[in-house]
Amino acid sequence: xxxxxxxxxxxxxxxxxxxxxxxxxxxxxxxxxxxxxxxxxxxxxxxxxxxxxxxxxxxxxxxxxxxxxxxxxxxxxxxxxxxxxxxxxxxxxxxxxxxxxxxxxxxxxxxxxxxxxxx
Numbered sequence: 001x002x003x004x005x006x007x008x009x010x011x012x013x014x015x016x017x018x019x020x021x022x023x024x025x026x027x028x029x030x031x032x033x034x035x036x037x038x039x040x041x042x043x044x045x046x047x048x049x050x051x052x053x054x055x056x057x058x059x060x061x062x063x064x065x066x067x068x069x070x071x072x073x074x075x076x077x078x079x080x081x082x083x084x085x086x087x088x089x090x091x092x093x094x095x096x097x098x099x100x101x102x103x104x105x106x107x108x109x110x111x112x113x114x115x116x117x118x119x
Contacts (some may be wrong), residue, residue, distance in 0.1 A: 001027035002108040004096050009113030012086055016117070020081040020097030022110060033099040034079045035106055036070060038115075048094070049081060064090075085114035086117045 005011050008020040022034070035050035049056045049070040069082040079096060093114050099108035 002031065002098060004098065004108060004110035006094060006096050006113040009094060011116045011118065013118050014086060014088055016086050017082070018086065018115060019039045020083070020096075020113060020115070022079040022081075022096055023029045024077045024079070024098065028077065028103070030100045031098045032101045033106075034070075034095050035099065036079075036094060037097060037106075038090075039112075040089075040092040040095045043092075044093075050099075051079075058117065066104045076080040083115075086115075088117045088119050091117050092117060 003025045005023045006020060008018060012018055028094060031053060033050055033052050036048040036064060037045050038048050039045040048064060049060045050069050050070060053072060053074060060068060067085045072079045075080055093112040095110055095112045097109045099106045
């Protein structure tokens with residue numbers, strides 16, 4: 001009942017920037033938290049950032065603090081991940097996901113968007 005579509009990925013050189021978007025649609029009345037995750041080749045999926053639709057505090061993994069910003073536009077039902085000062089180690093497929101009230105984890109996921117940072 002929830003669809004998430006990521007966009008904005010691409011190829012950028014080290015030090016550059018990208019803004020990822022996650023457009024949400026469907027039955028969103030019970031969605032509570034939106035998150036960004038990434039998975040690099042040969043590595044496990046890792047948490048990147050999250051925030052609630054209601055706003056307030058944001059959460060970022062240590063490796064991206066000071067470089068990435070998560071935000072949302074409730075009118076557009078879109079969550080953003082602004083990435084600056086990109087590093088080659090940021091190369092990964094980036095996924096957005098939602099955690100609903102009454103659920104123990106993130107249970108709806110997008111298909112992902114590729115971010116490649118060249119040296």
